[in-house]
Amino acid sequence: MKTINRVLFGMLAVAAAFSAQRCKPSGPEQALTGDAASKVYVAPGKYDEFYNVVSGGFNGQIGIYGLPSGRLFKIIPVFSTFPENGYGYSEESKPMLNTSHGFVPWDDLHHIALSTTQGEHDGRWAFANGNNTPRVARIDLRTFKTAEILELPNSGGNHSSPFITENTEYVVAGTRFSVPMGDNTDVPISSYKKNFRGTVSFIKVDTSGRMNIAFQLVTPGVNFDLARAGKGPSHGWFFFSCYNTEQAYTLLEVNASQKDKDFIMAVNWKKAEEYLKAGKGKTVKAEYAHNTLDESTHTATSEILREVLQLDPLELKDIIYFIPCPKSPHGCDVDPTGEYIIGSGKLAALIPVFSFAKVQEAIAKQDFEGDFAGIPVIKYESALYGEVQKPGLGPLHTEFDGKGNAYTSMFVSSEIVKWNIKDLAVIDRVPTYYSIGHLSVPGGPTRKPHGKYVVAYNKITKDRYLPTGPELTQSAQLYDISGEKMKLILDFPTTGEPHYAEAIPAGLITPRSVKIFKLEENKHPYAALGEAKTKVERKGNEVHVYMTAIRSHLTPDNIEGIKQGDDVYFHVTNLEQDWDVPHGFAVKGALNAEILIMPGETQTLKWKADKVGIFPYYCTDFCSALHQEMQGYARVSAP
Ligand code: CUK
Ligand code: CUA
Numbered sequence: 001m002k003t004i005n006r007v008l009f010g011m012l013a014v015a016a017a018f019s020a021q022r023c024k025p026s027g028p029e030q031a032l033t034g035d036a037a038s039k040v041y042v043a044p045g046k047y048d049e050f051y052n053v054v055s056g057g058f059n060g061q062i063g064i065y066g067l068p069s070g071r072l073f074k075i076i077p078v079f080s081t082f083p084e085n086g087y088g089y090s091e092e093s094k095p096m097l098n099t100s101h102g103f104v105p106w107d108d109l110h111h112i113a114l115s116t117t118q119g120e121h122d123g124r125w126a127f128a129n130g131n132n133t134p135r136v137a138r139i140d141l142r143t144f145k146t147a148e149i150l151e152l153p154n155s156g157g158n159h160s161s162p163f164i165t166e167n168t169e170y171v172v173a174g175t176r177f178s179v180p181m182g183d184n185t186d187v188p189i190s191s192y193k194k195n196f197r198g199t200v201s202f203i204k205v206d207t208s209g210r211m212n213i214a215f216q217l218v219t220p221g222v223n224f225d226l227a228r229a230g231k232g233p234s235h236g237w238f239f240f241s242c243y244n245t246e247q248a249y250t251l252l253e254v255n256a257s258q259k260d261k262d263f264i265m266a267v268n269w270k271k272a273e274e275y276l277k278a279g280k281g282k283t284v285k286a287e288y289a290h291n292t293l294d295e296s297t298h299t300a301t302s303e304i305l306r307e308v309l310q311l312d313p314l315e316l317k318d319i320i321y322f323i324p325c326p327k328s329p330h331g332c333d334v335d336p337t338g339e340y341i342i343g344s345g346k347l348a349a350l351i352p353v354f355s356f357a358k359v360q361e362a363i364a365k366q367d368f369e370g371d372f373a374g375i376p377v378i379k380y381e382s383a384l385y386g387e388v389q390k391p392g393l394g395p396l397h398t399e400f401d402g403k404g405n406a407y408t409s410m411f412v413s414s415e416i417v418k419w420n421i422k423d424l425a426v427i428d429r430v431p432t433y434y435s436i437g438h439l440s441v442p443g444g445p446t447r448k449p450h451g452k453y454v455v456a457y458n459k460i461t462k463d464r465y466l467p468t469g470p471e472l473t474q475s476a477q478l479y480d481i482s483g484e485k486m487k488l489i490l491d492f493p494t495t496g497e498p499h500y501a502e503a504i505p506a507g508l509i510t511p512r513s514v515k516i517f518k519l520e521e522n523k524h525p526y527a528a529l530g531e532a533k534t535k536v537e538r539k540g541n542e543v544h545v546y547m548t549a550i551r552s553h554l555t556p557d558n559i560e561g562i563k564q565g566d567d568v569y570f571h572v573t574n575l576e577q578d579w580d581v582p583h584g585f586a587v588k589g590a591l592n593a594e595i596l597i598m599p600g601e602t603q604t605l606k607w608k609a610d611k612v613g614i615f616p617y618y619c620t621d622f623c624s625a626l627h628q629e630m631q632g633y634a635r636v637s638a639p
Helices: 002-023 034-040 189-195 269-277 356-364
Strands: 050-055 061-067 072-077 112-117 120-130 135-140 145-151 160-164 170-174 196-205 211-219 223-229 237-243 261-268 282-294 299-311 320-326 329-334 340-345 350-355 368-372 375-378 384-389 395-400 405-410 415-420 426-431 436-440 453-458 474-480 487-494 501-505 535-539 542-550 553-555 558-563 567-574 583-587 595-597 602-608 613-618 631-637
Touching: 034 474, 034 487, 050 112, 050 453, 061 487, 072 145, 112 160, 112 501, 120 160, 120 501, 135 170, 145 211, 160 196, 160 223, 160 237, 170 223, 189 196, 196 223, 196 237, 211 269, 237 269, 237 329, 237 340, 261 269, 261 329, 261 340, 269 299, 320 340, 320 350, 320 356, 340 356, 340 395, 340 405, 350 356, 356 375, 395 436, 405 436, 415 436, 436 501, 453 501, 535 558, 542 558, 542 583, 567 583, 567 595, 583 602, 595 602
Parallel strands: 211 299, 223 329, 320 375, 329 395, 542 567, 558 631
Antiparallel strands: 050 061, 050 501, 061 072, 112 120, 120 135, 135 145, 145 282, 160 170, 170 196, 196 211, 223 237, 237 261, 261 320, 282 299, 329 340, 340 350, 350 384, 368 375, 395 405, 405 415, 415 426, 436 453, 453 474, 474 487, 535 542, 542 553, 567 602, 583 595, 583 613, 613 631
């Protein structure tokens, strides 16, 4: 059987390569060999080896793909409404998108952080950032649902986020924009140096996953870009890339690129914890939303919090240090051993590698070149392990294979460069199509990378797919890194603009995967746990319909007594207890999208009955041969 498959596959691949050669208008040739095809081929009915959790960028969602196949399994709406499953439309999910500004149904999602235990993936949660209205979300990997969203006060553009410590003690979020703090916000923009500050929020994660801001570090007014936690010997430390140490507030493309070096900021968070315990934190006023999903009702609730604890490193001298890093550092990555910190100056022609041991030595000896806004700056040479020379142009992000090699994405020269961490020598380079941003090795940021593949997440697609008008898909590319040389083996399109992604062995997730919500565990206050429990109830001008759905009817299917101007709430309980039989619900003229109700769940669609007449409603998800029969009528009468 196997041999036949392989032969077949060899032939298919040859055919594919042939037609690719014939049809392709232009562009670099890539020989997709039979070998490559068999490496990414997952036979029908077979599972992928890895879940790939990919940011959707400006679509505000996360895409779940399989590796090595590149197949898309699911879109998880996080910061954006999603008509496909009613997220942000159902009454239960709306509070998840609440903020101190009200309902904000969009954000820009850049980075994924999968939870770890002792520095290795544990498959419990994925965290993601919302850049625009600063937020951090937690996704429960048992259900692949957004379980929690926490807004961040004193922050603007939550880019340097989320990054996690080795045991998921903290999820950490640094602000991109420095902003004026607390009560002092109505100030001239030109008073930047005096009034604008950066913050780094340390969000404590408890054993159930629940997040809350333990403290914020207030920093000089710079921009934070990315970060990584220390591991092993550097556990207890955090490293952030920061740019705009010119403290420009206008025309940053010129004014924020003046200096030869910006900084990596090293944070001793264990020390910060000590100060916190000693009562050194200051409570300041703030306003931010904390939204959580209740597991027994599948209903989100939103709470507005009004204060936050801050630590000031200008007073508490030994929490943060700056390390000079050439030319607008973007990525900041820590190798699996925890000893090497890699800064990627996106305008630099080299990659500096810092040594954690040397950083510690420099701090102990106070080997500083001076200070920046009151924070000590360690001498570059004192912190430096060495530089990778001529790696390519525009280094952005680095991942690791666990065999002593690093892989750095080069945005400008559009390639992945593999280099050796010990001797800093470039080993291999492969082109990417085109303009790579992040890259990801399964387990790449952990203590034990799984190696095997690196995925390039590219900003531009150009000629890689059939043209779809001016707007093209972004694209990912899979490279085999099991040998000395990297080999391109697959292109696959992505939804939205992928920034960071993390891949995790399927076996860490599937055993705990929830297949069905048990009807008897449904504690939704408006659930009808059987057809006999269905009813229509009036409360003032609200009409509550306790409805059930089961193949193949909705109960009740005729509703009268609604008056024009009423707010009608359809609380639909899916009575099915078979896996994978969702029902949907939509009513004519509703300003909301449909809702999707999984077996055992109750979801609510709110409908303003503002016209007199007869309004059909129906199930939107093809659920049986009699799906088209799953319908009803609502009558709205004049008041
Ligand atoms: S950023 Cu996208 S390429 Cu927002 Cu992580 Cu570097
Ligand atoms: Cu239920 Cu279609």
